[in-house]
Amino acid sequence: MARASDGRRVTSADVAREAGVSRATVSYVLNDAPHQKIPDATRQRVWEAAARLGYSPSAAARSLRTGRxxxxxGxxxxxxxxxxLGRLIxxxxxxxxxxxxxxVVHSSAHPARPLREIWKAMTPAAVLALQEFAELEAExxxxxxxxxxxxxxxSIRGVxxxxxxxxxxxxxxxARHLVATRPHRRLGYAYPDLPGLDNLAQPRLDGVRKACAELGLPEPEVRTVPLDADSAAEAVRAWRAADPPVTGVCAFNDDxxxxxxxxxxRLGLRAPQDLAVIGVxxxxxxxxxxxxxxxxNRDTAAIARGMARRVVDALEGRETPADAVQEELRVSARESA
Incomplete structure (x- = not known):
């Protein structure tokens, strides 16, 4: 916290004296108040005075003024x-x-504080939830x-x-990429060994199933694959021993x-000759x-912009569309498939 020479906390009045303007002008400039015709030179003088004194507007005061x-x-x-996820954040x-x-993000990983304590302490303008939580909490x-x-x-207000x-x-x-690059009689799906990822893994698996049906292939064989070579080798053995054998696998993600x-x-085998593999x-x-x-390859920048736009629309009282945020997906084709 910035302090004046006499030990006091620096206030807008100090900035006003330093810049030779009124406190109202300081407030208008530092808070970027609309519809105020303040000369650029005056604005610059206020910003320079605030910088010299180390002053910044109070977040609490700004919340009281704007109502949020x-x-x-998040x-x-x-x-x-x-x-x-790190890139998306x-x-x-x-x-x-x-x-x-x-x-600002808050993870529900144990032993995180209860959600109710977090939002009451922060009083955010909005909450962007990447996880489900009780409707009573939302209300x-x-x-x-x-x-x-x-x-x-x-759900939003019960809908x-x-x-x-x-x-x-x-x-x-x-699935479509695997089938387009080489003939496959059956595909597999490598499910993550982390229950918290079900909200992502299950719909991706549904997409594989839908594509297999459209391509005339049998249901994909699903196996949970932990992140270690021995467990993955067991899954590979099982896929290759299936009837008909699995020749290509859609993995939940790159890991x-x-x-x-x-x-x-570990088995002395190689992709794609023995098993084609594609990640995300x-x-x-x-x-x-x-x-x-x-x-x-996902367009996480487009996802971020789309999510932010939905939040801003909600804050400004605009009707938000029910359809998903659009992103461009593309395959980075390399040698494993």
Whole structure:
């Protein structure tokens, strides 16, 4: 906290004296008040005075003036915050900043504080939920004037809404790419060994199933694949021993796909000759794998902009569309499939 020379906290009155303007002018300039015709030179003088004194407007005072904070609270499930999720958080931070909002995340990973304590302490303008939570909790937030936007499956004021981001097209694209690159009699799906990822894994699997039906292939054989080579090798053995044998696998993400490549190596086998593998996310290690991993590349920047737009629309009282945020999916084709 900035202090004046006599030890007091620096106030807007100090900035006004330093800049030779009124306190009202300081307030208008630092809070970017609309419809105020203040000369650019005066604005510059105020900003320079505030910078010299180390003064910034009080967030609490700004909340009282505008009737809301500038915080959007992001609720994260108990997911590993790495790779794509980390990138999405950064891009959401940037996307909200373009609207003058601050994005703050809270993970539900144990032993996190209860959600009710978090939002009551922060009083955010809105909550962007990447996880499901009790409707009573959502109603309590709304009663406190907080907008609630469900990014995953959930309901808004009791009306069920689809997720903001659809995962089904990812699985469908994986299956179609495998079949387009080489003949396959049956596909497998490598499910993650983490229950918290079901909201993502299940719709991706549904996409694979739908594509297989459209392509005239039998139901994909689903196996849970932990992130270690021995367990992945067991899954590979089972797929190859199936009737008909599985010749291509759609993995939940690149981490699971890399485990499969390690499992193949453990058995003295190789992709794609013995089993084609395709992942999701195009993480850094995908291109460095042996063989380099074919994967689905997501447009997380478009996802972040779309989510931020839905939150801003809700804050400004505009009707939000029920359809999913649009993103462009593409395959980074390499040697594993």
């Amino acid at each position: 904070s500038d915080i959007v609270l 609720l994260l499930p108990d997911w590993p915050i790495e790779h794509v 950064q891009q959401l931070t940037n996307a909200f900043a373009e609207h003058g909002l601050t994005f 309590a937030m709304r009663a406190a004037g907080i907008e609630v936007v469900m990014a995953m499956h959930g 069920s809404r689809p997720p903001l981001v659809s995962e089904q097209p990812i699985g469908a694209l994986q 699971v796909a890399l485990a499969l490549l390690a499992g193949l190596d 996310d195009d993480i850094t290690h995908a291109a460095l794998a042996q063989p380099p991993l074919t994967t689905v």
